[in-house]
Amino acid sequence: MSFCPNCGQPLTRKIPPGDHLLRYVCTACGTIHYQNPRIIAGCVIETEGKLLLCKRAIEPRLGYWTHPAGFMENGESVAQGAAREAMEEALAKVKIGSLLSIVNVLHAHQVHITYRATLAEPGYGVGVESLETRLYDEAEIPWQDIAFLSVRFALQRYLEDRRLGVERMHGQDIDWQHGKLVTTER
Amino acid sequence: MSFCPNCGQPLTRKIPPGDHLLRYVCTACGTIHYQNPRIIAGCVIETEGKLLLCKRAIEPRLGYWTHPAGFMENGESVAQGAAREAMEEALAKVKIGSLLSIVNVLHAHQVHITYRATLAEPGYGVGVESLETRLYDEAEIPWQDIAFLSVRFALQRYLEDRRLGVERMHGQDIDWQHGKLVTTER
Numbered sequence: 001m002s003f004c005p006n007c008g009q010p011l012t013r014k015i016p017p018g019d020h021l022l023r024y025v026c027t028a029c030g031t032i033h034y035q036n037p038r039i040i041a042g043c044v045i046e047t048e049g050k051l052l053l054c055k056r057a058i059e060p061r062l063g064y065w066t067h068p069a070g071f072m073e074n075g076e077s078v079a080q081g082a083a084r085e086a087m088e089e090a091l092a093k094v095k096i097g098s099l100l101s102i103v104n105v106l107h108a109h110q111v112h113i114t115y116r117a118t119l120a121e122p123g124y125g126v127g128v129e130s131l132e133t134r135l136y137d138e139a140e141i142p143w144q145d146i147a148f149l150s151v152r153f154a155l156q157r158y159l160e161d162r163r164l165g166v167e168r169m170h171g172q173d174i175d176w177q178h179g180k181l182v183t184t185e186r
Numbered sequence: 187m188s189f190c191p192n193c194g195q196p197l198t199r200k201i202p203p204g205d206h207l208l209r210y211v212c213t214a215c216g217t218i219h220y221q222n223p224r225i226i227a228g229c230v231i232e233t234e235g236k237l238l239l240c241k242r243a244i245e246p247r248l249g250y251w252t253h254p255a256g257f258m259e260n261g262e263s264v265a266q267g268a269a270r271e272a273m274e275e276a277l278a279k280v281k282i283g284s285l286l287s288i289v290n291v292l293h294a295h296q297v298h299i300t301y302r303a304t305l306a307e308p309g310y311g312v313g314v315e316s317l318e319t320r321l322y323d324e325a326e327i328p329w330q331d332i333a334f335l336s337v338r339f340a341l342q343r344y345l346e347d348r349r350l351g352v353e354r355m356h357g358q359d360i361d362w363q364h365g366k367l368v369t370t371e372r
Contacts, residue, residue: 001191005219008189008196018314021259033191037258038222039297072223073207077290077359078297079372099288099355102299104263111225111264113288128204169285169355173263186265 006031037109040150041081042069043117044158045094050135051155052124054089056147057131064147067154068092069114070129078113086117090133091125094118098167100158103150106175112150116158116167149174149183192217223295226336227267228255229303230344231280236321237341238310240275242333243317250333253340254278255300256315264299272303276319277311280304284353286344289336292361298336302344302353335360335369 001024004011009028016023016032024033044067045052053065068089072081079096086094097116104111126133136142138159146152150172157170171186187210190197195214202209202218210219230253231238239251254275258267265282272280283302290297312319322328324345332338336358343356357372 003189003191003194005187005189005191005197008194010194011191034257035260036224037260039225071220072297074221074223074295075292077292077372078288079290079357099285099357102264102285104265106261106263109260111258171265171285186263 001033001035004029004031005033035109037104037111039072039078039081040069040110040112041072041078041085042067042112042114042151042154043082043086043094043096044100044114044154045086045090045092045117045119046158046162047119047122047135050137051141051158052090052092052119053134053136053141054127054130055132055134056129058129061147063131064145065142066147066151067114069112069151072113079115082113082115082117087127089127089130091127092119092123093121095120099169100161100167101150101154101170101172103153103172103174105150106173112148112154114150114154149181153183187219187221190215190217191219221295223290223297225258225264225267226255226296226298227258227264227271228253228298228300228337228340229268229272229280229282230286230300230340231272231276231278231303231305232344232348233305233308233321236323237327237344238276238278238305239320239322239327240313240316241318241320242315244315247333249317250331251328252333252337253300255298255337258299265301268299268301268303273313275313275316277313278305278309279307281306285355286347286353287336287340287356287358289339289358289360291336292359298334298340300336300340335367339369 004026068086070085094117190212254272256271280303
């Protein structure tokens with residue numbers, strides 16, 4: 001971020017009066033431009049006892065497997081965003097269920113919010129952001145080829161809860177510490 | 187948003203190839219600038235059976251009461267943001283507990299995520315964004331002077347759960363429909 005979105009003049013970084021963090025501030029109009037984490041909305045979809053996963057057709061992690069998930073848009077709820085991603089990535093019309101997990105990815109400035117879901121209508125397909133979509137039995141899940149730590153976490157907790165017959169909400173923080181990714185369950 | 191934060195040239199609004207929504211796109215460098223909802227992190231703090239509320243010293247809703255809450259910052263988790271707000275608004279060092287509520291405020295492009303909390307150390311005060319802070323018994327809560335619908339929802343559900351001896355997660359969507367605010371519990 002180098003120029004003011006309001007007036008087009010150069011930005012500087014400084015701590016505004018009454019604040020305690022460096023912000024982008026316009027050198028001309030003085031507007032402060034705050035930056036905040038973004039939400040990734042997703043869902044773990046179960047049908048006939050299997051989970052619907054997508055092989056990513058886009059970077060990052062092209063060719064790796066994920067449940068449907070993506071950036072939440074203005075004007076929708078987190079659950080609506082999760083359902084939209086299921087349609088876009090797997091051509092699946094889903095019914096969103098209970099909240100499964102909230103994963104804070106601190107270094108990426110992201111919060112990954114994932115719901116349980118089922119197919120509202122039979123059938124699914126391959127959206128433009130996917131190379132392939134497939135129903136996986138628990139024993140077949142390609143754990144070595146899962147796209148993101150937050151996806152692994154959501155799938156693991158989903159399956160554990162299913163075995164126990166419960167639907168809990170799980171929390172995790174992911175952050176870089178001393179040059180490596182550290183995960184902490186909350 | 188009128189100018190490109192990357193190069194300072196004018197923006198236009200159009201639907202990029204492969205997309206389905208209007209985006210801000212730079213007329214010079216072509217960068218697409220996505221806009222996404224922001225997270226309001228907050229906590230309902232209980233101590234000695236009472237709830238710690240803050241009278242707002244800033245707009246919007248100056249003079250109305252709220253639990254501590256504010257925009258989540260990059261580099262923190264939602265829970266860390268909620269604890270930071272408790273310190274900033276009520277000079278309260280809190281221990282964050284279970285997830286209380288997720289409220290989607292669709293017209294404002296916000297997601298309000300609120301945790302249960304207790305005081306980690308005795309004592310509280312009046313932060314710079316508050317006019318006054320006070321412990322309220324359930325019967326004393328100033329329901330007519332609560333700042334936001336999402337705060338009312340979190341406080342109501344908190345108290346209901348406390349009566350029942352449970353800690354559930356509650357969801358609500360708030361949106362303008364036909365000229366008035368409509369709330370839907372999820």
